[in-house]
């Protein structure tokens with residue numbers, strides 16, 4: 001069964017200089033029990049996507065187009081009141097920062113019990129407390145500390161408490177936004193394993209948002225690679241990281257440190273994602289791409305399908321292992337428009353310095 005079906009979603013933010021297209025024409029689905037990873041550099045629209053799905057966009061943000069079908073019901077058509085019943089009970093979110101997500105004036109127990117009583121009005125106090133105990137055990141927290149306030153917890157414990165809260169109502173879909181970024185490597189590993197175990201027990205689906213490709217490799221079945229508000233590539237984890245067809249995926253998997261490997265030979269994708277207020281007309285990655293041609297700068301790429309992957313690159317069908325090997329070489333990434341522009345700028349600064 002399809003739990004979530006996002007179709008042609010556009011989310012804008014009103015800014016002083018005009019509307020910024022944070023999510024632009026994004027379509028994907030998540031099946032029951034499936035884990036989908038969303039990866040991409042900072043600012044590519046991952047958190048906005050999650051906030052639109054659970055219905056907590058800030059005032060400046062709005063859905064401009066598209067649908068978000070949850071178990072067949074389009075959430076974008078519902079009123080604020082109707083949507084509330086989905087929040088936490090059916091769709092929950094493990095936010096980036098547990099400190100911001102937890103209420104400082106209530107104990108952890110009070111917050112979890114409150115959530116249970118709001119969404120399951122028939123649940124008695126004793127039963128709610130049993131759920132707190134069970135969730136604390138599952139996330140590896142000492143339940144004696146349930147009556148403490150968030151500030152009395154360490155960062156790792158707060159993150160675990162947040163996970164306990166997000167999973168207490170056994171939601172069908174959990175949106176995990178950088179669930180372990182604030183934690184050290186050992187803790188990250190434990191927490192990821194823990195989330196996986198709990199999730200299997202309650203058979204929920206999960207959308208894992210991260211910039212760390214090793215987290216996705218470890219926890220997800222499929223992955224969506226986002227770039228500048230759009231999907232660059234989508235498909236099963238093994239294929240995406242084994243034989244990708246989009247140059248951005250190739251760069252991304254070598255450009256960011258990951259929690260698995262200590263000795264990493266990282267490469268750099270020169271430049272930055274484009275402004276989302278006035279994005280370029282062709283492929284948004286063209287300026288930073290070693291394969292880019294005039295066509296890429298002018299025409300927006302359509303989806304190409306290879307080996308179960310959906311890749312938005314004009315040259316996806318021509319990409320082979322030869323190119324994948326070249327993309328592993330940092331020198332390949334020194335030959336892009338962005339890299340050349342940065343070199344020219346540096347040379348200019350040096351010349352000025354010599355004058």
Ligand SMILES: Nc1ncnc2c1ncn2[C@@H]1O[C@H](COP(=O)(O)OP(=O)(O)OP(=O)(O)O)[C@@H](O)[C@H]1O
Pocket residue numbers: 013014015020022040041042043044045046047048049058060061211276
């Ligand atoms: N409240 C806001 N008002 C205006 N623009 C915003 C707002 N929140 C986010 N944006 C912009 O929307 C774009 C997408 O941001 P978003 O936080 O969704 O990206 P992200 O991929 O989750 O990044 P990160 O990993 O840093 O959280 C960015 O350009 C960001 O500047």
